[in-house]
Amino acid sequence: MPDYRSPGVYVEEVRFRAPPIEGVSTCTAAFIGPARTGPCHAPGAEPPSLITSFNAFERLHGGLADLSAGEGESAINHIAHAAYAFFQQGGARLYVVRLASPGMAVASVGAVDDGDTGLGFVARFPGKAGNGQVTLREHASPAAANELDAAPPGSVVRATLQGRQALLVNTDGAWRLADTAIDRADVRAGAPRLITVSAHAIDGDGRHQVHERMGLHPAHPRWIGGVMAARPLVRDDRLYQPYAIHIGTNLSAAGLLAGLFEHARTNAAGEPETLWTLDGGQDGGTPTPPMYESAITSLAGLDDVSILAAPGSSDRVDEEQAAEVARALIAHAAAPRAWCIAVLDTPPGQTPTEARTWRTRFDSTHAALYFPWVEVAHPLANPERGDIPATLTLPPSGFVCGIYARNDMERGVHHAPANEVVTGALRFERQVSKVEQELLNPAGVNCLRSFERRGHRVWGARLVSSDPGWQYVNQRRYFNYLEASLSRGTQWVAFEPQGERLWANVRESLTNFLHNEWRAGGLRGSTQDQAFFVRCDRSTMTQDDIDHGRLVCLIGLAMIQPAEFTIFRLGQRTAGASA
Incomplete structure (x- = not known):
């Protein structure tokens, strides 16, 4: 109670209703795998950045070009194509965890290992995309007296002293030669x-x-060694600058200028210009399952990820390694408070029988498996480039994750993400027939199928679960949504005084939230009482619970299941016959 000591009128703010619960977002996905550039997962590294468009993906992780696999071989850039498909389907929020690969190398040029007088450039991230160029230009502008006086610390001028040109540096308010x-x-x-x-x-x-307008002395506010530092202070600079400069600790401003333009030529504007070409960058080989397992841990601090996939991880000669990656995804999705679902791919080129056998490797209520792969027009195809095929076959997970997000935004997470169009698909790697799906669907393999006049669609919404109570993707995802929303929306309860008032507030808060869910079509039942119940009183808690600070609330929900099988029963009846 406020401490009133002086007579007067006092106005207080009070809350007459329990704090409302807001539904969490379910549209955010995370992809794990190798990419052309960008920060790689490492212990203690910064968490992945949220990407909201494919253009943003390209800025951070490079384009759709293939990855180099060593010895002149290349590998499809599955993560980039999956991100492209994700946004094409309607996805809007994506995290990408780039994996370090065996044999990965960083591009560089010059003496980047010499800490005293070395000078050179190094790619900020490993990979073949780092094999690029840095063009330097020296700009010399006449400096009037007022410009000299206003020049910032660390500025460098070239002046004629006693008939000879010399470089002078502005330090401590004075121009110095050495x-x-x-x-x-x-x-x-x-x-x-x-x-x-x-x-x-x-x-x-x-x-x-x-x-x-970069300077040549460390005192300059735009010193080249600070603007292009190996570890810039600004996060965007760390993520989006492709190259960093290495400057030896004993290199003077004059020595730096001479080294940068040692092999300079004069450009059309009459300015010295030099080209530094970086090479040696390599993408490396195929990441191992332990690399995936380690990278998945970086998602632990991202509480908004609700869809998880590793596109391309099933494209391996060793199928057991592919299964290990899938099991790592499932383990993360099934972890307490992860509130996530793993989207799995079958290996490419499988028959329906092989896909069904692949499914037997997994049993989880937190994962869904899709078959077959998707054939699309190659985004980089060009009639003048015979080395780029016209079409490309990709794992379905990137498409499916985008469809999940689109379904959630347009219809709600309680709606099964099936009978949805696969945008951009030309065809599927295998045309699955109705008979083949009758083999796969009961086993928990979701098929992608083509229908005349209806296009290419996701035609299944099953989990890879043997539990008859957990069969459908929308069941798992809607429960994840409810659990996360209730958990995050009731944090105010912690350390409140235990008693009838608190229990009533909790019941009110939960009831209001679930009532809105029922009205939105997320729960089954013609009345609220049929749709759900909330109990939080002495019938749900023992005295021991109360004595030990435990508040126990019991919630029952009538879940909606999809109309997977639509049956019309037709029969003849004669005129005047009773029904």
């Missing part, structure tokens, strides 16, 4: 020109980055 202070009048008389450097970087995927 350690000798030069009289300002002499500097002004020497036709001084302010020297800055610009860099135009372009990586192996054609992404550009331009840095203008």
Whole structure:
């Protein structure tokens, strides 16, 4: 109670209703696998960045070009194509965990290992996309007296002193040649020109980055060693700058300028220009299952991920390794408070019988399996490029995750994500017949099928579960949604005084939330009492529970199941016959 000591009128704010519960988002997916560039998963590394468009994916992880697999071989960039499919289907929120691969290497040029006087450039991230170029230009602009006086610390000018050109650095408010202070009048008389450097970087995927008006001394506010630092202070710089510069600790401003333009040529504007070409970047081989397992742990701190996949991980010679990756996805999805579902792929080229056998490797109420792979037009196909095929066969998980998100936004998470169009599909790797699906559907293998005049559709919504109480994808995902919403929306309950008032507030808060869910079509029943019940009183808690600070609430839900089998019974009846 407030402490009233002086007579007067007091106004207090009070809450007459229990705090409302808001439904959490269920549209955020996470993909795990190798990519062309971007930060790789490592212990203690920054969490993955949220990506909201394919353009944003390209900025961070490169384009759709194939990955190099060593010895002149290449591998399909499954993660990039899966991200493209995800956004094409209507997905809007995606995290990507890039895996480090065996044999992966970082591109560089120059003496990047020499800590004293070395000079060079290094790609910020490993991969073949780092094999690019940095073009440097020296800009010399005439400096009037007022410009000299206003020049920031660390500025460099080239002036004529005693008939010879010299580089002077502005330190401690004075222009110095080496350690000798030069009289300002002499500097002004020497036709001084302010020297800055610009860099135009372009990586192996054609992404550009331009840095203008950089200085040559560490005191300069835009020192090149700070703007292109190996570890910039600004997160966006760490993520999106393709290259970093290495400058030896004993390299002076004059030495830095000489080293940067040692092999300079004069461009059309009459300025010195030099080209640094980086090479040696490699994408590496196929990531191992332990690499996937380690990367999955980086998702633990992302509480908004509700869909998980590793597109392309099933495309392996060793099927047991592919199964290990799938089991790691399932383990994460089934972990307490993960509130996630794993979307699994069959290996490419399987027959329906093989797909059914593959399904027997898994049994979980937190995963769904899809078959077959999807054939699409290659986004990079060009009549002038004979090395790029016109079509491409991709794992279905990237498409399905986007369909999940689209279904949630348009119809709700309680709606089964099936009978949905697969946008961009030309055909499927195998045309699944009705007879073949009769073999696969009861086993928990969801088929992608083509129908005349109805296009290409997801035609199944089963879990890989042997539990008859958990058969459908929308059941699991809707329960995940409810659990996460109730957990996050009732945090206010912690440490509240235990008693009838608290229990009544909890009941009211839960009832209001579930009532809205029922009205939105998420729960079955013609009345609220048929749809759900909420109990939180002495019938759900013992005195021991109360004494030990445990508040126990019992919630019952009438879940909606999809109309998987639609049956019309037709019969003849004669005129005047009774029904």
